[in-house]
Amino acid sequence: MVGVRVRVEQTPLPGIGVRHDLVTSSGRTVGVVSHRNGRRDLVLYDVDDPDACLASIPLTDGEAEALADVLGASLMLGQLAGLRQQAAGLLTEQIALPAGSPFVGRKLGDTRARTRTSASIVAVLRDREVIASPGPSFVFEANDVVVAVGTRDGLDGVTAILAGEHDD
Amino acid sequence: MHSTTILLIEVGALLFALGMLGRLGRKFGLSPIPLYLLAGLAFGHGGFVPLSASEEFISVGAEIGVILLLVMLGLEYSATELVGNLRAAAPAGVIDALLNAIPGAGFALLLGWGWQAALVLAGITWVSSSGVIAKVLGDLGRLGNRETPVILSVLVIEDLAMAFYLPLVTAVLAGVGLVGGLKALAVAVVTVIAVLVVAIRYGSAISKAMSVSDPEALLLSVLGLTLFVAGVAAELKVSAAVGAFLVGIALSGPVAHHATQMLEPLRDLFAAVFFVFFGLSTDPADMPPVLLPALALAVLTMTTKVFTGYLAAKRVGVALPGQLRAGLALMPRGEFSVVIAGLAVASGVEPRLAPLATAYVLITVVTGPMLARLPDYQWFKNIVRRRMALRQRRTTPVPAGE
Numbered sequence: 001m002v003g004v005r006v007r008v009e010q011t012p013l014p015g016i017g018v019r020h021d022l023v024t025s026s027g028r029t030v031g032v033v034s035h036r037n038g039r040r041d042l043v044l045y046d047v048d049d050p051d052a053c054l055a056s057i058p059l060t061d062g063e064a065e066a067l068a069d070v071l072g073a074s075l076m077l078g079q080l081a082g083l084r085q086q087a088a089g090l091l092t093e094q095i096a097l098p099a100g101s102p103f104v105g106r107k108l109g110d111t112r113a114r115t116r117t118s119a120s121i122v123a124v125l126r127d128r129e130v131i132a133s134p135g136p137s138f139v140f141e142a143n144d145v146v147v148a149v150g151t152r153d154g155l156d157g158v159t160a161i162l163a164g165e166h167d168d
Numbered sequence: 169m170h171s172t173t174i175l176l177i178e179v180g181a182l183l184f185a186l187g188m189l190g191r192l193g194r195k196f197g198l199s200p201i202p203l204y205l206l207a208g209l210a211f212g213h214g215g216f217v218p219l220s221a222s223e224e225f226i227s228v229g230a231e232i233g234v235i236l237l238l239v240m241l242g243l244e245y246s247a248t249e250l251v252g253n254l255r256a257a258a259p260a261g262v263i264d265a266l267l268n269a270i271p272g273a274g275f276a277l278l279l280g281w282g283w284q285a286a287l288v289l290a291g292i293t294w295v296s297s298s299g300v301i302a303k304v305l306g307d308l309g310r311l312g313n314r315e316t317p318v319i320l321s322v323l324v325i326e327d328l329a330m331a332f333y334l335p336l337v338t339a340v341l342a343g344v345g346l347v348g349g350l351k352a353l354a355v356a357v358v359t360v361i362a363v364l365v366v367a368i369r370y371g372s373a374i375s376k377a378m379s380v381s382d383p384e385a386l387l388l389s390v391l392g393l394t395l396f397v398a399g400v401a402a403e404l405k406v407s408a409a410v411g412a413f414l415v416g417i418a419l420s421g422p423v424a425h426h427a428t429q430m431l432e433p434l435r436d437l438f439a440a441v442f443f444v445f446f447g448l449s450t451d452p453a454d455m456p457p458v459l460l461p462a463l464a465l466a467v468l469t470m471t472t473k474v475f476t477g478y479l480a481a482k483r484v485g486v487a488l489p490g491q492l493r494a495g496l497a498l499m500p501r502g503e504f505s506v507v508i509a510g511l512a513v514a515s516g517v518e519p520r521l522a523p524l525a526t527a528y529v530l531i532t533v534v535t536g537p538m539l540a541r542l543p544d545y546q547w548f549k550n551i552v553r554r555r556m557a558l559r560q561r562r563t564t565p566v567p568a569g570e
Contacts, residue, residue, distance in 0.1 A: 012249060014250075014317075056309040
């Protein structure tokens with residue numbers, strides 16, 4: 001991840017749902033009000049009166065998904081491009097999970113890939129979808145493609161681990 | 169004509185008229201509650217068109233209306249939410265109760281109405297209308313605002329407090345005296361705590377027992393359970409409304425979600441009947457003498473609500489504009505005040521209470537949502553900004569000389 005982890009605050013709205021909001025580094029506050037009936041409002045806060053919403057934009061399921069996709073995908077690409085530029089020795093590789101991999105149905109954390117190879121798994125491609133920055137509890141499925149960033153040796157190590165060749 | 173035929177004609181015409189009124193109200197951004205009350209006044213004793221055949225039907229419908237209003241309120245909250253909220257917002261709830269119930273009680277005593285009526289009027293002025301306020305906040309696009317959780321917590325605590333207050337009032341109005349009332353209160357406290365514990369521990373199991381996949385069965389089972397528990401609660405003198413509220417709280421998850429959707433149209437129908445019924449039981453001729461007292465009480469307790477919101481929002485660090493928004497939003501009284509007044513009417517404790525409550529609710533529920541819009545006007549914002557600048561200058565410490 002680039003930069004510090006962003007703090008998202010969660011506030012229950014009894015009888016309505018829940019509100020998530022975060023303060024951006026530019027000082028603006030953005031939030032999402034998730035209604036219990038599935039409706040979502042994207043809310044932008046006033047600069048002069050940070051307690052009030054300047055705009056509250058209702059989003060349908062499809063719209064929310066599309067917005068999340070746009071934000072998520074551009075972030076992923078940006079991160080990958082940035083990494084490539086920053087360090088010449090760092091490589092990005094897509095590694096398909098072999099059919100006989102011992103990690104099908106197991107957690108990403110079980111691979112201990114980062115500890116053992118110092119390469120990071122930054123995304124998983126599944127059914128033409130990008131799952132960005134999967135956590136240690138992410139569970140692999142057959143036909144997953146892992147996007148890893150690391151040195152040549154590190155990436156080879158990840159390939160070997162996923163194939164079940166690294167037994168230690 | 170057969171009496172059933174007349175009943176059909178009367179109820180049909182009444183509902184049609186209510187539908188038209190509701191539509192008219194929505195055009196002006198008005199809650200339908202005051203319109204239903206006015207319709208009831210027009211139809212009832214001493215009104216323009218007295219209803220004869222359908223009065224009994226409407227009174228049963230009104231009873232069901234209260235039960236449905238309360239079960240829907242319970243369905244909106246989960247037990248965990250209630251308990252979690254109670255911890256965080258209890259001080260705000262206490263401020264709210266003190267600032268708004270005491271003026272009502274004092275007002276009744278000032279008019280020489282006796283302590284039972286004072287207890288009832290305290291409840292009427294205490295409880296804001298969660299239905300009207302939630303609607304106003306949604307309409308004004310304020311759900312994401314930082315003061316909104318404060319407003320909602322105050323409403324939740326009021327609603328929960330009703331689970332204790334209603335049994336107390338029901339018992340007192342039944343003429344058992346203060347000791348009997350406190351006994352009913354003790355029973356209510358034990359019941360509510362038991363229901364909350366059961367709902368938090370086994371809520372998912374209870375909800376699982378009712379299948380979501382069959383909508384018809386779900387509707388009948390939830391409605392049946394609610395009416396049954398409400399009836400048993402009334403039999404035990406713990407107030408039918410509270411029984412229904414507790415059923416709503418005990419249900420959670422997908423069952424609560426689906427039940428809410430299915431019961432909503434029923435609630436709208438019977439709640440309309442309930443408000444009309446309350447209007448029916450008031451003679452319009454009794455209204456003029458209580459108009460001025462009702463206005464005075466409304467001004468007094470709307471001011472105390474503004475102060476409540478102001479203090480509650482200040483506690484959680486919301487700035488002055490948000491404090492005022494919270495206060496102004498909390499003003500409308502509605503369904504609960506009418507439910508409480510309805511209990512008093514049924515017991516006949518003070519004949520002037522019902523017309524006063526009607527006028528009071530009409531004033532607050534019409535002007536409240538209008539006043540809630542004030543903070544959105546530019547001139548209001550300018551005044552507030554000037555005040556804030558002034559205050560800042562005053563509180564900025566003068567650099568002390570060394």
